[in-house]
Amino acid sequence: MPNWIQTITNSRFWKSFFRHGWPDNPLDRSLVMSSNIFFHLHPVKVSRKSLRATYSFGLGVIALICFGLLSLTGLLLMFYYTPTIERAYTYILTLQTQVPFGQLLRNMHRWAAHLMVIVVVLHLARVFYTGAYKPPREFNWVIGVILLLLTLAASFTGYLLPWDQLAFWAITVGTSVAGYAPGAGPTLRIFLLGGTEVGQEALTRFYALHVMLVPMGILLLTSVHLWRVRKDGGLAANQSDAEDR
């Protein structure tokens, strides 16, 4: 290593930030994982089999990437949006025609949302067909199913926000299904919409759910989900790898 790099990496400032040496040996490669908040959700070591593309297809990671991309583009969209039935649609039009890269921003948010739903469903199928729900991973499977439902909720609540004919009638049809639930159905629908029809109250509630409650839930449960993957010994491929020997 050149001298000046060593001077920097030996400084007290650098060492207060990175609590490990250059990761070219087993100890420091372990410390990278355990002393970094983003890396620490990973196991320190993984089996070669779990890295095989045809084992996991990287679906869980892709879902997480979609979520990150959606948070980022969603935040930018919030700068240009107001959830009122008089102005929401106009803001979308303005975004698409006046704001630089506004149309691209909205497209990316939309397609990433659809991709996330598809990828999360495929991830569920992958985990099922590889038997990765088996003990000790039972409860992480349950968390995963809840995350799938939250992903649908995130997509569904976002669907209303452009306030065009497509959004209005899709949410009208979609929430009418909730009304068929025996007993609590009609009450549930009124609770969701803030009234008997899709209007300003529904837009306000869907907006709050879409930008706050549902993403927070996804963030929290994803953290638990990833943490448990590591606590349960990484991907289930580790297990079969050890059994094969």
Next chain:
Amino acid sequence: MNKSRVTESFSRSSSKTYSLVELVHRAPTMMVDHGPENTVFSFPIVALIELVLVLGVVMALLWMSLGVNAPLEEIANPNQTTDPAKAPWYFMGLQEMLEHGHPTLMAVVLPSLMVLFVILIPYLDNNPHGAGRWFTNQRGRSLTIKTALYVLVIMPIYIFLDSTFPPRELLRGVLPDLVSQVVIPGIIMSVIVLLPLIVLNRQQPNAREVMLVLFTVLFVSAIVFTVTGFLFRGPGFKLFLPWNMPGGYNPFMNL
């Protein structure tokens, strides 16, 4: 401690110099109860794989977003119904179910049972053996493929026949609504879903094989219903071929 497992798990040819002291029974960590493993350090390989995935996903979405615009129709108008009025695509399976029986049964009870079953899978099949292998073994793979083919044939036939000769319309006034809208569709659905299990039961399956068959029936059914509702339903929510929709209706405009 179970002595026989010691000799099973740890091979004598191991080059490791330490010796086995204790086996911890049923502990949820990957190192316990197993022999020398074939692992690598997560850093940097996992970080690199994730970086490549980030770049790939961002590039694919950017590419798609440059080419295809997100749909935007006229401003919402509660007085003017669109035809067809469709839910978002991932709920089209539910909307398609509504066409085949009483809404409470089709859109609430059956989907809830399905979600409940999916949540309970690990508790119904709790044998840890075989985790981390696609379909567990060759028999599991062939069971899955056969079941999927069965659903891919029977469900479209059911959807088509039930839409062409709907029992609840033909039997209106002949039988009570409860029978024509709940009992008959309920029985038909149960037979379609449970038939593979009855066939499988004669081969003395284990819990994993029952799960494979039941999950595949439900999963492929959900796909068939979603695709039918999304692609094959046109104006008046009637069945059409996707490339032959009346009035120039394009299902993909609903994305």
